[in-house]
């Protein structure tokens with residue numbers, strides 16, 4: 001994967017103070033959108049957890065759709081149902097809609113084409129590949145968190161780009177961010 005080198009780092013205006021392995025990536029999202037000339041209408045995110053990345057995306061898109069089972073997984077811990085807590089935390093961000101669903105069910109019914117998508121679910125190959133291929137086929141640009149900390153995510157990202165016939169980049173900081181465009 002070609003290394004992604006941002007030209008500029010910019011901190012979004014709206015952010016929330018929750019603990020997350022995603023911290024730091026907010027500074028390169030605008031750079032990615034500008035570099036690849038991505039539209040600013042619709043974004044979908046698989047893997048919301050406490051809402052850190054959703055709020056980052058809400059700075060740049062008219063509408064952000066978040067999909068999560070909101071119970072955690074084998075890599076982030078099973079932490080009990082935190083759907084209502086997350087909804088309450090994000091209630092002031094009117095352009096974010098949160099949906100409690102498994103990505104497997106969501107991708108069966110959603111035929112929308114998005115400008116941008118983010119995949120940050122359980123970090124296994126099979127799930128990342130299935131969800132990520134759908135995302136790459138339903139959006140102009142897809143980003144994947146944890147390409148450095150989870151080799152299975154990295155492998156899935158490389159394979160998705162091949163199948164989708166798109167370019168792939170890797171930003172090797174903040175646990176790694178794969179970019180398919």
Ligand SMILES: C[S@@+](CC[C@H](N)C(=O)[O-])C[C@H]1O[C@@H](n2cnc3c(N)ncnc32)[C@H](O)[C@@H]1O
Nearest residue numbers: 020047049052053068069072073102103121122
């Ligand atoms: C690493 S966390 C996401 C972190 C978040 N993006 C952030 O900014 O901090 C992974 C999330 O994926 C969710 N998840 C795992 N498997 C899922 C699945 N099959 N469908 C939907 N969500 C899933 C978990 O519930 C967990 O909240």
